[in-house]
Amino acid sequence: MISIIFPVFNEQENLEELYQRVLAVASKVDGHDFELVFVDDCSSDQTPEILRSLHSKDKRVKVIRFARNCGGHAALTAGLYYCKGDCAITLAADLQDPPELILDLVASWKDGAKIVWAARSKREGESLSVKVFSKLYYAFINLLTDVKMPNLGVDVFLADRVVVESLKSMPEKHSSIYMALAWLGFPQTTIEYVKVARTKGASKWSLGKKIKLMIDSILSFSHVLIRYMSILGLATAFVGFVYAAWVVGKAIFFGLAVEGWSSLIVAILVVGGVQMMMLGVLGEYLWRTFDESRRRPRFVIEYKID
Numbered sequence: 001m002i003s004i005i006f007p008v009f010n011e012q013e014n015l016e017e018l019y020q021r022v023l024a025v026a027s028k029v030d031g032h033d034f035e036l037v038f039v040d041d042c043s044s045d046q047t048p049e050i051l052r053s054l055h056s057k058d059k060r061v062k063v064i065r066f067a068r069n070c071g072g073h074a075a076l077t078a079g080l081y082y083c084k085g086d087c088a089i090t091l092a093a094d095l096q097d098p099p100e101l102i103l104d105l106v107a108s109w110k111d112g113a114k115i116v117w118a119a120r121s122k123r124e125g126e127s128l129s130v131k132v133f134s135k136l137y138y139a140f141i142n143l144l145t146d147v148k149m150p151n152l153g154v155d156v157f158l159a160d161r162v163v164v165e166s167l168k169s170m171p172e173k174h175s176s177i178y179m180a181l182a183w184l185g186f187p188q189t190t191i192e193y194v195k196v197a198r199t200k201g202a203s204k205w206s207l208g209k210k211i212k213l214m215i216d217s218i219l220s221f222s223h224v225l226i227r228y229m230s231i232l233g234l235a236t237a238f239v240g241f242v243y244a245a246w247v248v249g250k251a252i253f254f255g256l257a258v259e260g261w262s263s264l265i266v267a268i269l270v271v272g273g274v275q276m277m278m279l280g281v282l283g284e285y286l287w288r289t290f291d292e293s294r295r296r297p298r299f300v301i302e303y304k305i306d
Contacts, residue, residue, distance in 0.1 A: 001033045002026075002106065003085030007075030008051070009041040011093040015050045019061075021099045022091075029106055033060075037083050038093070039075040040065040042302075055305050063305035073177045074299040080164050080177075082304070089158045096195050097156045104191050105158040114163050114186035117149075118156035121192040137214050144224045147182045150190050154178060160186070171298075176216060215284065226285070229278045236274050243267065 004022060008015070019036070026034045038051050040063065048065060055061040064078055076090055087109055091097050101118055108116040134153045142148055159167070159181060166184050167177075182188070218225065 001035060001085040002029070002102075003035050003037055003079075003083035003088040004102065005037045005039065005076060005079030005083060005088055005090045006093045007039050007041060007072045007079070007090075008043060008047055008093045009069070009072070009075075010043045010045045010047060012043075012046040012050055014093055014095050015047065015054070018093055018095055018099065019054055019058075021095075022102070025099050025102045028103060032086075032106075035060050035062055035083065035085060037062045037064065037079045039079045041072065041075045042066045042069040052305065063303075065302045065304075067300040067302040070299040076177050077167075078299050078301070080159070081168060083164070085161070087158055087160050088164055089156070091156055098193065098196065101156055101191075101193055104193075105156070108189050108191060109158050109160065111189075112187060113158075113189040114160040115181055115184075115188040116158040117154045117188065117190040119150040119190050119192050120153050120155070120195045122194045140214065141179065141218060144218050145179070147179045149178065149182055155195070156193075157181065162186070172220065176220070179220070220288075225281050229281055232274060233278065236271060240267070240271070 006018070011018075015038075022034075022036060036058075038054075038061065040047055040051060042065070048063075051061070051063045055063055062082075064082060066075070066078075079090070080088055087106075089102060089105055091099060091101070097118070105116050105118065138149055138151055138153050142151065157178070163181065163184060163186055166186075167180060170180055
């Protein structure tokens with residue numbers, strides 16, 4: 001069996017077309033049954049009713065509904081936790097990731113890959129700022145962490161059952177599911193596709209969510225910021241000692257004192273700014289440690305329809 005997981009949030013305009021296109025693709029895959037797992041991230045439109053209707057006419061449609069909005073990565077995690085397939089494929093419900101990708105993903109899986117990434121060779125209908133942020137995100141995580149992702153960026157992947165079971169042993173909340181998969185290792189390969197423009201509905205992937213994902217990705221898989229804090233502290237202290245030696249030497253050998261308070265204020269502002277930045281980074285790490293220690297669930301399920 002092959003599981004296809006769809007994180008869904010207010011996608012009432014796309015669900016019927018998505019369902020029909022996925023069925024058309026599934027009919028071309030020989031030797032495998034399918035289950036379609038829709039994870040409703042507490043939608044406020046007609047999404048729940050449409051999903052119930054799809055289930056009533058096709059029992060391969062499974063529905064998980066969250067009691068509160070938990071985010072797309074939590075929805076993907078829930079789908080992977082509860083799917084039953086020998087492999088799992090994740091697809092967005094907005095039809096920007098063509099369901100026809102399933103054929104190429106399954107073919108690569110049958111060739112032996114345990115994780116198959118679908119990397120975006122082109123993004124249609126996206127603004128320049130979105131494309132720039134995406135490139136910066138993948139450049140930063142590949143530079144600052146020891147987890148390597150396709151530089152083109154990914155939204156779609158296939159994971160073998162052994163990978164899914166390994167992922168379920170990683171309970172942390174503030175993390176990127178894509179980076180968690182890449183961190184696990186296993187034989188991986190990449191295919192490319194064109195991410196098409198959205199034709200119905202609006203994107204829910206806000207700038208704030210993107211920034212949080214970048215912070216989570218770096219802090220969850222890298223200690224580099226802590227290391228840089230130490231280096232920056234040493235560099236700041238060195239500059240301070242040099243400046244102090246210059247002031248003392250100038251007073252002793254030339255009888256000159258530094259005039260005014262401007263240099264003192266500058267030094268205070270620079271050192272204070274560096275210290276506040278360091279405290280902010282430490283606070284991010286400490287908050288995540290505290291939040292994980294409370295052991296609150298990453299997602300809260302209102303109901304499941306099997």
